[in-house]
Amino acid sequence: MIEELRDILCKQLRIVNEYDLSDPLVQDDLIQLNEKMKQKIINGR
Numbered sequence: 001m002i003e004e005l006r007d008i009l010c011k012q013l014r015i016v017n018e019y020d021l022s023d024p025l026v027q028d029d030l031i032q033l034n035e036k037m038k039q040k041i042i043n044g045r
């Protein structure tokens with residue numbers, strides 16, 4: 001699970017560093033990754 005969380009975090013950081021955060025599609029991607037990370041932490045998987 002730690003590797004999966006690390007992968008999600010790396011994706012989030014890459015988006016923040018490489019894309020325009022004012023773009024709604026970029027914001028949606030970040031929100032989806034955040035939700036995915038929260039679910040993995042909550043469910044422990």
